[in-house]
Amino acid sequence: MIDCNNFYSSCECLFNPSLNGKPIVVLSNNDGSVIARSNEAKALGVPMGAVAYKYDIVFQANGVHVFSANFALYGDMSNRVMNVLKEFSPECEIYSVDEAFLKLKGFEYFDLEEYGRMIKEKVTRCTGIPVSIGIAPTKALSKVANRIAKKYPERTLGSYVMDTDEKRIKALKWLKIEEVLGIGRKHSEKLRNSGVRTGYDFSVLNDTGVVRNMSIIELRLKRDLMGIPTLYLSIEQPKKSIATTRSFERNLLKIEDLTERVTTFAVSCSEKIRKQNSCCNEVRVFIQTNFHRKELEQYSNSITIKLPFPTNSNIEIAKFAVEGLERIFKTGYQYKRAGVVIMDFIPESDVQLSLFENSNPKHRQLMKVIDLVNLSTSQQKVRLASQDMKRIWKMKNLKYSLNITNTINSNKDFCKYILFKH
């Protein structure tokens, strides 16, 4: 398992190497909370998810460099890292934006320690992103090995191989139960109450008890931790749902304001689904007040609309999303967040014409043109009238770094750039 170290903050350092060794935090949309920290920021005691404004004093006193999240940059860097990793094994699962699993089947006679270091060195050389590597007989154990590599960089040089049962047991006894991949807050609380404190305690539980008290998922995990390969690398699959959801920079009261946002979210969803050449059969809309503000009246609701025909048209998806909004909207509340989720996909080529209701066939051509224009200008030049024509709202992202990767065209140029910087 390969994991990028402090991925977002490493990305920010990339184009400004003077930031290396400095405390850095990256903030969520609207600069609300901390979503990534460099080691130095962690050392200052800035927790994950910290509310940004409450830490302004800490940031100023310690010269913390604060960035608004630049997801375009992180996505771009993630692709570069993953492309390097794929060279090292035919089987690669991209687990998240900054993590991947490689299957090292048939590598038994390789020096795995050496191979791990090779991977690490090549990723750093080609992308500038530091990574940690954990190698073990199963997926869950490789995550544990990875954690050891990350925790003890001096001793492991960022790569750890768990190749004996003694190492496995020692590592699991060291691993707190809440740090086990797949055991979240609820389950670890329950397990702790029944005396299960470490990964090892969990791995020796009774199988039927695990299924009864938790679920089959945790049993699979348990067996994987015992060293019995149970979790497999999943091959990349088309998405089953696509969402665009946002918190607002201020509270919204009027349905017109929400309609505008929901339309924009629906358009964003339909752009994403057209990229995977599918159509959707369901649209879900939700709205929420700010549940952190306990003193305010709370309301949240959602609705799933089954479409009369599969579509990927901006116009149609937006229309149904707004219909849903009108059905759940209630006046008198201060809305802070909303979202559109589309589900139940079929390939565009499988869409059959129904006898009664159909997606407007003209839309397909129209969408192609819209996508083409918007892609070529990388801006939203063509929009629906119900969208924010003047774009009076804008997310508060005050500390945005530039996406310099846009200006570096080829991979070769990028490698040169990285080499030059480091």
Added chain:
DNA sequence: TCTGGGGTCCTAGGACCC
């Protein structure tokens, strides 16, 4: 003033059928 966004999978329970 101010608290992220985007996913997956499983289970329990209800509806419905014969």
Added chain:
DNA sequence: TCTGGGGTCCTAGGACCC
């Protein structure tokens, strides 16, 4: 007094991941 039983499908909600 006494209210079938088994299967399937769907949905909402919960738990988890980063």
